[in-house]
Amino acid sequence: MKPSAGGLRRVLPPLVLGIAALTAWELTVSLGRIAPFILPAPSAIGHELIAQRGNIWDAALASGLNALIGLLWGTAAAVLLAMVASRFRFLADLSLPLAAVLNALPIIALAPILNNMFESTSSLPRRLVAGIIVFFPVFINTLRGLREVNPVHRELMTSYAAGGWTFTRLVRLPGALPFVFTGLRQASSLAVIAAVVAEYFGGLQNGLGSRITSAAAFTAYPRAWAFVAGACLLGLVFYLATLLLERIAMPYRI
Amino acid sequence: MTAVSIQAVSQVFNPGHTGEVTALSDVDLTVAPGEFVSLIGPSGCGKSTLLRLIADLITPTSGTVEVNGKPAGKARLDQEYGIAFQQAGLFEWRTVQRNVELPLELRGQSRAERRSRTAEMLELVGLADFARHYPAQLSGGMQQRVAIARALAVHPPLLLMDEPFGALDEMTRERLQTELLAICAKTGTSTIFVTHSISEAVFLSNRVVVMSPRPGRITATVDIDLPSPRDEAVRQSPAFFDAVTTVRKALRAAA
Numbered sequence: 001m002k003p004s005a006g007g008l009r010r011v012l013p014p015l016v017l018g019i020a021a022l023t024a025w026e027l028t029v030s031l032g033r034i035a036p037f038i039l040p041a042p043s044a045i046g047h048e049l050i051a052q053r054g055n056i057w058d059a060a061l062a063s064g065l066n067a068l069i070g071l072l073w074g075t076a077a078a079v080l081l082a083m084v085a086s087r088f089r090f091l092a093d094l095s096l097p098l099a100a101v102l103n104a105l106p107i108i109a110l111a112p113i114l115n116n117m118f119e120s121t122s123s124l125p126r127r128l129v130a131g132i133i134v135f136f137p138v139f140i141n142t143l144r145g146l147r148e149v150n151p152v153h154r155e156l157m158t159s160y161a162a163g164g165w166t167f168t169r170l171v172r173l174p175g176a177l178p179f180v181f182t183g184l185r186q187a188s189s190l191a192v193i194a195a196v197v198a199e200y201f202g203g204l205q206n207g208l209g210s211r212i213t214s215a216a217a218f219t220a221y222p223r224a225w226a227f228v229a230g231a232c233l234l235g236l237v238f239y240l241a242t243l244l245l246e247r248i249a250m251p252y253r254i
Numbered sequence: 255m256t257a258v259s260i261q262a263v264s265q266v267f268n269p270g271h272t273g274e275v276t277a278l279s280d281v282d283l284t285v286a287p288g289e290f291v292s293l294i295g296p297s298g299c300g301k302s303t304l305l306r307l308i309a310d311l312i313t314p315t316s317g318t319v320e321v322n323g324k325p326a327g328k329a330r331l332d333q334e335y336g337i338a339f340q341q342a343g344l345f346e347w348r349t350v351q352r353n354v355e356l357p358l359e360l361r362g363q364s365r366a367e368r369r370s371r372t373a374e375m376l377e378l379v380g381l382a383d384f385a386r387h388y389p390a391q392l393s394g395g396m397q398q399r400v401a402i403a404r405a406l407a408v409h410p411p412l413l414l415m416d417e418p419f420g421a422l423d424e425m426t427r428e429r430l431q432t433e434l435l436a437i438c439a440k441t442g443t444s445t446i447f448v449t450h451s452i453s454e455a456v457f458l459s460n461r462v463v464v465m466s467p468r469p470g471r472i473t474a475t476v477d478i479d480l481p482s483p484r485d486e487a488v489r490q491s492p493a494f495f496d497a498v499t500t501v502r503k504a505l506r507a508a509a
Contacts, residue, residue, distance in 0.1 A: 150341075150343065152339050152341050152343030153343055153345065155306075155309075155311050155337075155339070155343075156337070156339075156343055158311055158330075159309055159310075159311065159330060159335070159337050160333065160356070160357055160360045161330060161331045161333070161360075162360050166360070170345075170356070171345070174345070174347040175347075177347070250347070251388075252346055252347050252348075252349075252388040252389075252390060253390070
């Protein structure tokens with residue numbers, strides 16, 4: 001089979017399903033089964049998507065930047081702390097339940113509190129929320145990766161009289177990389193969700209989340225949906241960028 | 255000077271606990287420079303433990319282990335031996351070239367030195383064309399060859415092997431046995447080789463050391479007097495089958 005044929009075979013079914021679903025949605029709404037203020041037709045949303053594309057782009061940039069900064073600091077903190085925790089068993093045992101508590105913390109509950117802690121024009125609370133959400137999946141996966149060292153690698157490095165930081169740098173960190181990316185793949189979409197949802201609680205009106213709330217408040221539902229579609233695309237971009245980074249970082253995985 | 259000298263070595267795991275196991279009891283063994291010695295015996299006879307003692311990956315409960323005239327600990331720090339295991343244990347994120355380079359890198363050798371030594375080693379195991387490949391792109395037999403090249407990269411006087419061909423198919427295994435003998439002859443390396451296979455031990459060795467379990471100890475030593483270089487003709491010869499029978503009997507007697 002040619003690669004193009006394989007690619008087509010993979011792309012075609014979801015494409016057909018998507019078009020069929022959109023058509024069914026359009027027909028259901030336009031045939032009057034659903035009031036347009038409850039669920040606008042995809043054509044109306046598409047119309048808004050084009051009309052608002054400049055606004056959506058700007059809002060996506062603002063939300064995307066918050067998500068990216070959250071993703072970066074959350075990942076950095078998670079990897080560093082996982083490295084520390086993996087060196088000391090009691091720290092790992094101690095940190096796992098703490099990380100679980102952090103994970104159980106609902107962003108919905110956290111965002112308004114953080115918002116009140118900073119000025120209303122600050123993007124900081126959103127970046128904090130995004131980072132906190134990112135922390136858990138990256139931390140858990142990295143810790144697992146750092147702890148799982150192939151016993152043969154361990155014995156080899158002992159035979160080379162290589163321990164401590166040399167061992168971490170040459171064996172543990174590269175060995176943990178696939179695990180880090182497993183965490184990052186989950187975290188990348190979560191960072192976008194967190195950044196967008198954090199905007200629902202006031203503050204700067206520049207991101208996708210604030211645009212969705214204000215459009216909904218004006219009963220401009222097709223516009224609200226257009227921004228939701230923008231948020232969806234932003235999440236997808238983050239996810240795909242992570243996959244690409246994974247390919248680049250680990251060329252040895254075929 | 256001897257390549258390896260083991261005197262009155264005993265190894266007890268979990269001493270004083272319910273799980274106490276005497277892995278080795280009062281073992282003496284001497285290996286001459288350039289000699290090829292196989293350790294053979296059933297599971298639990300302590301042959302892998304003995305190899306790890308020589309490698310200083312574990313410390314004996316009592317007795318002394320010397321490698322190249324030095325205590326085992328000092329010998330390990332000086333990289334007096336290379337080691338290969340049943341799993342090739344290559345670092346999958348490093349190319350073949352960089353895998354073989356690793357022990358040289360840890361010795362602080364310069365880039366140019368490492369390049370030329372690695373090229374020499376890969377030539378030796380017949381993988382010169384695969385230097386830039388990643389381990390995942392190689393077959394099991396090729397990975398094991400890389401592991402051997404890596405073990406020999408620092409030109410150690412001693413090679414330790416723990417069932418290195420155990421996971422390979424019979425054809426690959428026999429080919430690698432012949433290659434290993436050629437490499438050892440060329441480099442003059444002494445070898446201690448742990449195996450389950452009687453024919454493998456006989457084909458490779460100058461001497462086969464037969465061990466038995468509970469407690470692990472050496473029960474017999476069989477000198478193998480076969481012509482060298484050892485090739486397919488040797489594998490078919492009556493002398494080879496006689497030696498196989500002798501080792502088999504020694505194993506039966508030990509059990």
